[in-house]
Amino acid sequence: MRLHCPVCGERDRREFYYRGFAGALQRPAPDAGEDAWNDYVHDRENPAGVCEDLWCHAAGCGAWIVVTRNTVTHEVLGTRLAEEAGADDAA
Template sequence: MRLTCPLCGERDRREFYYQGDAVSLNRPSPEAGVDAWDDYVHLRDNPAGETRDMWQHEGGCGAWIVVTRNTVTHEVLGTALAGPAAGARI
């Protein structure tokens, strides 16, 4: 798979580190109960179709990017720098 870093251009996927869901993963408050923390640490959705994921260009510029991709076809639909304007958690 090839990903396009908005700063460095197209690169091999091995330069990037997958960080997970860019939209819906919300860290519980420190006072949240054991069940909330257990769900946060261990439970993840595994959707078929279009997803938005956080990746870090670890082997390059270090930028955090949001990758929109299709988990069924493995097609990368787009990339953008992560941040509040991108609708991603940071």
């Protein structure tokens, strides 16, 4: 799979670190309880179809990007800088 870094251009996906779902993942309060923490650490959505993920160009410029892709066909539909997408949890 190849990803387009808005800063560096098209690169192999091995240059990137995958973080996961680009939406805000709400960290539980420290005293939220075992079930809340188990869900936060282990449970993730696994949609079939179009989704947005957060990736870091770790072996390149270090930019965080939002990748829109289809999980069924593996087609990359677009990329944009996370800061432009409003993904303020990109770190």
